[in-house]
Amino acid sequence: MSNDGGRDSSTRTAHSLAGHWEFCVDPDGDPDDADADTERWHRPDASWPADATMVTVPHAWQEEDDVREYAGVAWYRRSFSLDEDEDAPRESATRYFLRFGAVDYEATVWLNGERLGAHRDGYLPFEFDATDAVVAGKNELVVRVFDPEDISEIPHGKQGEPWYTRVSGIWQDVTLESRPSAHVESIRATPDLADDSVAVETAVATADERDPTDFTCVVAVERDGVAVAEASVDVDPDGTASATLRIDDAVYWTPDSPMLYDVRATLERDGEAVDELRDSFGMREIDFEDGRLYLNGYPLYVRGALDQAYYPETLYRPFDDDLFEREIRTAKELGFNLLRKHIKPAHPDFLDAADRLGILVWEEPANPSVCTERSKEEVRTQIRGLIERDFNHPCVVVWSLYNEEWGLGNPQGLAEETSLWEDEEKQAYLADLYEEAKAWDPTRLVCDNSGWAHVATDLNDYHRYFVSPDRADAWSDDLDRILDRPADNYGTVDELGDAPAPADAPLLVSEFGTWGLYDVSALRERYGGDPPWFSHDFLDEPLKRPEGVDTRFEATNLPATFDGFEDLAETWQAREFESVKDVIAEMRSRESVAGYVITEFSDIEWEFNGVLDYLREEKSFHDDFAAANAPVAVRLEPARRAVWADDRVAVDATVFNDTGTPLAGTLRLSALGTDATETVEVDAFGPTAFEGRFELDLRSADAAGVEALELAFETPEGTVRTTELITVVEREGAAAGTADGAAAGDATNSTDDAEATGASASAATVYTDLPSLGDRLPEFGYAVVDVPADADVAVVSSLSDGLEARVEAGLPAVLVPGDDGHMESADAVEYRSLPETESWNLVASLFSHDSDLLADLDATGRLGWAFEDLYPYEVVADLGADDAVEVGYVEGWLANWSSPLVRRDAGEGTLWICTFRVPEGYGAQPVGTCVLNRLIDGCKEEA
Numbered sequence: 001m002s003n004d005g006g007r008d009s010s011t012r013t014a015h016s017l018a019g020h021w022e023f024c025v026d027p028d029g030d031p032d033d034a035d036a037d038t039e040r041w042h043r044p045d046a047s048w049p050a051d052a053t054m055v056t057v058p059h060a061w062q063e064e065d066d067v068r069e070y071a072g073v074a075w076y077r078r079s080f081s082l083d084e085d086e087d088a089p090r091e092s093a094t095r096y097f098l099r100f101g102a103v104d105y106e107a108t109v110w111l112n113g114e115r116l117g118a119h120r121d122g123y124l125p126f127e128f129d130a131t132d133a134v135v136a137g138k139n140e141l142v143v144r145v146f147d148p149e150d151i152s153e154i155p156h157g158k159q160g161e162p163w164y165t166r167v168s169g170i171w172q173d174v175t176l177e178s179r180p181s182a183h184v185e186s187i188r189a190t191p192d193l194a195d196d197s198v199a200v201e202t203a204v205a206t207a208d209e210r211d212p213t214d215f216t217c218v219v220a221v222e223r224d225g226v227a228v229a230e231a232s233v234d235v236d237p238d239g240t241a242s243a244t245l246r247i248d249d250a251v252y253w254t255p256d257s258p259m260l261y262d263v264r265a266t267l268e269r270d271g272e273a274v275d276e277l278r279d280s281f282g283m284r285e286i287d288f289e290d291g292r293l294y295l296n297g298y299p300l301y302v303r304g305a306l307d308q309a310y311y312p313e314t315l316y317r318p319f320d321d322d323l324f325e326r327e328i329r330t331a332k333e334l335g336f337n338l339l340r341k342h343i344k345p346a347h348p349d350f351l352d353a354a355d356r357l358g359i360l361v362w363e364e365p366a367n368p369s370v371c372t373e374r375s376k377e378e379v380r381t382q383i384r385g386l387i388e389r390d391f392n393h394p395c396v397v398v399w400s401l402y403n404e405e406w407g408l409g410n411p412q413g414l415a416e417e418t419s420l421w422e423d424e425e426k427q428a429y430l431a432d433l434y435e436e437a438k439a440w441d442p443t444r445l446v447c448d449n450s451g452w453a454h455v456a457t458d459l460n461d462y463h464r465y466f467v468s469p470d471r472a473d474a475w476s477d478d479l480d481r482i483l484d485r486p487a488d489n490y491g492t493v494d495e496l497g498d499a500p501a502p503a504d505a506p507l508l509v510s511e512f513g514t515w516g517l518y519d520v521s522a523l524r525e526r527y528g529g530d531p532p533w534f535s536h537d538f539l540d541e542p543l544k545r546p547e548g549v550d551t552r553f554e555a556t557n558l559p560a561t562f563d564g565f566e567d568l569a570e571t572w573q574a575r576e577f578e579s580v581k582d583v584i585a586e587m588r589s590r591e592s593v594a595g596y597v598i599t600e601f602s603d604i605e606w607e608f609n610g611v612l613d614y615l616r617e618e619k620s621f622h623d624d625f626a627a628a629n630a631p632v633a634v635r636l637e638p639a640r641r642a643v644w645a646d647d648r649v650a651v652d653a654t655v656f657n658d659t660g661t662p663l664a665g666t667l668r669l670s671a672l673g674t675d676a677t678e679t680v681e682v683d684a685f686g687p688t689a690f691e692g693r694f695e696l697d698l699r700s701a702d703a704a705g706v707e708a709l710e711l712a713f714e715t716p717e718g719t720v721r722t723t724e725l726i727t728v729v730e731r732e733g734a735a736a737g738t739a740d741g742a743a744a745g746d747a748t749n750s751t752d753d754a755e756a757t758g759a760s761a762s763a764a765t766v767y768t769d770l771p772s773l774g775d776r777l778p779e780f781g782y783a784v785v786d787v788p789a790d791a792d793v794a795v796v797s798s799l800s801d802g803l804e805a806r807v808e809a810g811l812p813a814v815l816v817p818g819d820d821g822h823m824e825s826a827d828a829v830e831y832r833s834l835p836e837t838e839s840w841n842l843v844a845s846l847f848s849h850d851s852d853l854l855a856d857l858d859a860t861g862r863l864g865w866a867f868e869d870l871y872p873y874e875v876v877a878d879l880g881a882d883d884a885v886e887v888g889y890v891e892g893w894l895a896n897w898s899s900p901l902v903r904r905d906a907g908e909g910t911l912w913i914c915t916f917r918v919p920e921g922y923g924a925q926p927v928g929t930c931v932l933n934r935l936i937d938g939c940k941e942e943a
Helices: 323-333 348-357 373-390 424-440 472-484 520-527 549-554 564-588 622-628 771-780 801-808 926-942
Strands: 013-016 019-026 053-057 072-082 094-100 106-111 114-120 126-129 137-147 174-180 183-192 197-205 215-223 226-234 240-246 261-269 272-281 286-289 292-295 298-300 302-307 338-341 360-363 396-403 445-450 460-463 507-511 593-598 632-638 642-644 648-657 663-671 674-682 686-697 705-715 718-729 765-768 783-785 793-796 813-815 831-833 845-849 874-876 884-891 895-906 909-914
Touching: 053 072, 094 106, 114 126, 174 272, 183 261, 183 272, 197 215, 197 261, 215 240, 226 240, 292 593, 302 360, 302 507, 323 348, 338 593, 348 360, 348 373, 373 396, 373 424, 396 424, 424 445, 445 460, 472 507, 472 564, 520 564, 564 593, 564 622, 564 632, 564 648, 564 845, 622 718, 632 663, 632 705, 632 718, 642 926, 648 663, 648 674, 648 705, 663 686, 674 686, 718 926, 765 771, 771 783, 793 801, 793 926, 801 895, 801 909, 813 926, 909 926
Parallel strands: 302 338, 302 593, 338 360, 360 396, 396 445, 460 507, 507 593, 642 718, 765 783, 765 793, 793 813, 813 909
Antiparallel strands: 013 174, 019 053, 019 072, 072 137, 094 126, 094 174, 106 114, 106 137, 183 197, 197 240, 215 226, 215 261, 261 272, 286 292, 292 298, 632 648, 648 686, 663 674, 663 705, 705 718, 831 874, 845 884, 874 895, 884 895, 895 909
């Protein structure tokens, strides 16, 4: 509910107290007793310490270099004046209120030495009646803020360990507001689209024990300044007044048409206006049925982004006055229709902009870290306050109660905590809280525990971090599983109460994403050096710790591949887009998915997984992402991304249509210098798949290499398009020789004498301990022998003692995975395991190369779809200065440098370690086949 001074009301005034304040920390302050201050800093004209500084409120003291790591008591002070002729509180009919937008965490307020009160909660507004303390002329306002070191029981979001910078202090506006002693405290507008009406509830405060029934309340609704409905109602004895107004020709609020209505409540006594309060609302309804979301009765597909609303230097506050508007406009340009304001209440100015510009908002409270009676009560109080503050905002459509059990279950593995999956007491508590939230606000959806174990919820949402193409098949399988078994995402189905059954709740993936490094030099330019969060003490994991990134960069093969961080960032961002594009397409291809929320809208400090960077600048894939995330988009799926030059390859097309209008148009596939077209009709709201409508005849390719395919969907309303790459490999170039003469160890092999199968006169004899591989090697001209002594090259999954001795004596060898795709442990090599399915580390990773061995197969400087079905489950971790690293692997801030393809000396011999899963796809996967053949041929030539 809103109370902002009445906006343009003639009965109220609002004086901003933002601006210059004195500030000083107080390490000796008693955290438990604000009145125990021995220095009496709150007294008028008290002498403050010499080290007090001037700051600009709104203000978080972590913005100041010298107190960034400080936690404890701090003080703020400023003076202000009331004009004796106009503003002085001369009449008893006027009351004054000091209103704070948000103070983190506990605020105690004095005005002219009189204690007005104290408040705990770092995110929501509060106010104190200052009438008896304010004076005409000069006034002195003092605020004591306590933000403890231990915030585990306090709702704090991602402040501090293990995430981002702490936020403490008066970080939102402060105002002194005057109101009549009898005034309207709040307005709550509840639209009903069934009969185009709005129920308006007002709360009225009266002074001097005046009977509320002496007053009437005139409620009026306006659109664009013109009255559309009005009613006069008596105020009830409890100080409330309610009216239901019908709105003719109602215009509904949507992201595409964000129509706002103004509502005005005028308090009257004896026919004269005493006070007036204004707010706005929208005729908007959110609902669901049979797993599908509906906005104003029309199907809604959520295309959302996680928005944590952290900003460089200013932390919780935007660094430019118009930044909220720019963010929302940019989000809409990128195709988003929803932003999930992550684990802290949204800034009220953001919600005002979201209402006006039109974007849906999913809100949630900040989280504590542990589950105690205090932490549960503080979360509950914040949820209720959040609902009260924001009830009239039509943009807000979902409330979350918890995120991933943070502060409820046991995501951190704390010994004293139990998981929501198994704790029946916590399940019952959460089910009760869901019922309470639905009672506080029956007009919106409630998600009990976003992403993890559900108990009673309107949304069955998941947090899934898969990277593509590395784990594309695993993501597809996982998505099918969660759609097939939605109840598996519930800790219990016994506490549902009035909540929908798992099969009926809309299913969303509300977190997923991939990292894409930003330009570090641009960030340093903004900060004038390394940002302070580069070296947070709690960032002890190199993946998350930017400090030392330059040293780590130089210690890898990255300098040989990239011309500095800007070049690396462009390539990594291309990897980010390629991954999220496919992850999104998989979700949009399944009608049972109700939407998604990508992690995240912008990079945040060390976490570079945003669609925008931390400065809210575009990343390299901005326009391409907008096309993939648009209400109408297309997907292009070749049956294979690595193909033989003599193949025919089927190509599937899918049109995603999130609008309520069926579409007709032309699909146009442009590939290999020619166009193919299909006239198609596309269903409203959902995917329409066109399987096998197109076929590529690779015999028409000019030569082996990387080919771009473009799919366009052309309609009278416009054209949407997408592009995919395929890698075309000539069998002769892959067999007993190399394309363009580039081989392992810089060996050069001729394929002039290749026979039809690709065999050449220089074909090597190969020993292998993998029977399935041995059966296929002859297809490419290799002779397979039974013992290593008869071989030119050994291709093995295991290094026995005898074989290792032969390699050290001069037999070149290629160490590869077994038939299960995994590397066998070996004394000669140390591996780092990579998860086969979901992994936060994998989405933060990059495979990069500047290898002649791969140049014609993938010239992007990174691995892409050409390596489909080859991505490794292990990488070589014990890289040394003498190793020749063909492909490098890093995670996050260049941590865990490893390699899936490395050449190292072994005595007199050469050992190639290739962790790509080439044996299982040999012969069928052209790129993997080509890579292994080049290794074999290069080993023989070098020997």
